[in-house]
Amino acid sequence: MAAPRWVAAVRRAPALLALAALAALASCGDAPEADGSPRASAGGAGAGGQGAGGASGTPVEAILDELRADRDAALRAHAARTGWPVPVDGGHLFVSTSASLHLLAGDHDGWTGAEMTGDDGFHWIVLNVPAGARYKLTDRTAWAADPWSRAITYDEFGEMSLVAPSAAHLERHFDVGDAAMEPRTVRAWVPEGNVERVLYVHDGQNLFDPAGPAGGWRLQDHAPPGVLIVGIDSTAARLSEYTHVTDRIEDGGALVGGMGDAYADFLRDTVRPLIRARYGEPGPVGIMGSSLGGLISFHAADRHRGEYAFAASLSGTMGWGSIGADVRHETMIERYAAHTAPVATLYLDSGGGGDCLDGDGDGIEDDDPAAADNYCENRQMRGVLTGAEAPYVEGASVFYAWHAGAEHDEAAWAARVAEPLRIFEAL
Known part of the structure; x- marks a missing residue:
């Protein structure tokens, strides 16, 4: 030929x-983005363990300390364990690594946006939201799906992040490889x-x-x-x-x-x-x-x-x-x-x-x-x-x-x- x-x-x-x-x-x-978000083709982790409003057994402050010590390593570790947002006492821990997208909005608040707490290279918030709720990160001008969310779907606006859905959906697992691949x-x-x-x-x-x-x-x-x-x-x-x-x-x-x-x-x-x-x-x-x-x-x-x-x-x-x-x-x-x-x-x-x-x-x-x-x-x-x-x-x-x-x-x-x-x- x-x-x-x-x-x-x-x-x-x-x-x-x-x-x-x-x-x-x-x-x-590609390498991770400068703000620590996953590669463009990557996403969160798999299915097990993410319930709505459940307790993870890890105190929120302990996870925040991990993020402060090595943000990207902590993001990946919890993505592999339970997926983001991480279930904690009182709801789920959401994290944004974007300097500008510091509000979390979704079905739970009529898409008005709640202010996240600024921290060392990230913003965070704990919210108790219903299972299957959709959410995005925003500054009320720009809107973006959470690049670390485990569960996603697509709608007319593109990718949409989900919390503990029971309906059919996509889930993502980061950095799956072995010695040869x-x-x-x-x-x-x-x-x-x-x-x-x-x-x-x-x-x-x-x-x-x-x-x-x-x-x-x-x-x-x-x-x-x-x-x-x-x-x-x-x-x-x-x-x-x-x-x-x-x-x-x-x-x-x-x-x-x-x-x-x-x-x-x-x-x-x-x-x-x-x-x-x-x-x-x-x-x-x-x-x-x-x-x-x-x-x-x-x-x-x-x-x-x-x-x-x-x-x-x-x-x-x-x-x-x-x-x-x-x-x-x-x-x-x-x-x-x-x-x-x-x-x-x-x-x-x-x-x-x-x-x-x-x-x-x-x-x-x-x-x-x-x-x-x-x-x-x-x-x-x-x-x-x-x-x-x-x-x-x-x-x-x-x-x-x-x-x-x-x-x-x-x-x-x-x-x-x-x-x-x-x-x-x-x-």
């Missing part, structure tokens, strides 16, 4: 920017009622926010009842983390990628235990992504067989490993062609179109320079999955869709993500 065609497709994806002169994602690798935010769409199954999805910063690239996926609008959707943010190392082998994507360029094993193990050994501890992990467990996120979903399902009942790929880069003219590493097409038993129920699709050619004789039909959205690679993958000797059965253990002409971007994936969610819900 001609490398420029693939690189151009990657660069069209709003999630991707250049990394070391290569196409990769720039997302949550740099810290990133993990976001969980928490359904109302019981969690019945869990779906892990890559590129988490693009999944829920309506202000995300091309409007984001808005997965909360498609989430089936009882499905906990966990979005794992990507980082500037996305290209490496989401690929199982190295490849060359620019003529004369260096080999890139190949950290897929470490990323799949990070999901198994770090992310999933966190989710189990906060929410449980009942029922079927699935994994899903787009572009390279689709590739790594199929890789993780194969690497950790029996761990995922469902793997979904939207416009997956299934020819990775054979893009460079001189590179002959195992593609996901070849790996799955060798299966003698299904690893999971599979979904794959693409938009685009084109003539599917193997001009360089490497066995991968990816050499039409006019083809788009990984159409040919996914058509070939569908063929090996449904061949006469294949262990998969179309319509039962593998599902394929072609959306002719659809672009390689979040808007296109959002338009068709309801179908893999429907299949997952039916398992």
Whole structure:
């Protein structure tokens, strides 16, 4: 395949920017803001322990002393324990690290705004507010969601902070990483009622926010009842983390990628235990992504067989490993062609179109320079999955869709993500 065609497709994806002169994602690798707020792609911590007006067992003054001694460390520590606002005797402790946003307003006071107490690099207030109350930080001119709030939702004004909601909502976990994977935010769409199954999805910063690239996926609008959707943010190392082998994507360029094993193990050994501890992990467990996120979903399902009942790929880069003219590493097409038993129920699709050619004789039909959205690679993958000797059965253990002409971007994936969610819900 001609490398420029693939690189151009990657660069069209709003999630991707250049990394070391290569196409990769720039997302949550930034340092904390100067005022101590989380990274732009980050948020608060998970679900457990945040009740309305309950006692935390930690006196307010003790938490304030922690903030005075090392504000940012204390903010992160309590985000990981109970989430902000922190439940304390008499209500919840709210903190603002903005010098100007020193009022706390919300449903509890008709959005008039209560003056917070100024302290050493932060403002604070303890209020007893109803469960599920919405709030923001303000000076009555500017309004901002609390960047440290655990629970959020979105409305016509953007992000909205919540206190101990019981309705469906988003929750955020800071700085989730391990020895091999740099810290990133993990976001969980928490359904109302019981969690019945869990779906892990890559590129988490693009999944829920309506202000995300091309409007984001808005997965909360498609989430089936009882499905906990966990979005794992990507980082500037996305290209490496989401690929199982190295490849060359620019003529004369260096080999890139190949950290897929470490990323799949990070999901198994770090992310999933966190989710189990906060929410449980009942029922079927699935994994899903787009572009390279689709590739790594199929890789993780194969690497950790029996761990995922469902793997979904939207416009997956299934020819990775054979893009460079001189590179002959195992593609996901070849790996799955060798299966003698299904690893999971599979979904794959693409938009685009084109003539599917193997001009360089490497066995991968990816050499039409006019083809788009990984159409040919996914058509070939569908063929090996449904061949006469294949262990998969179309319509039962593998599902394929072609959306002719659809672009390689979040808007296109959002338009068709309801179908893999429907299949997952039916398992």
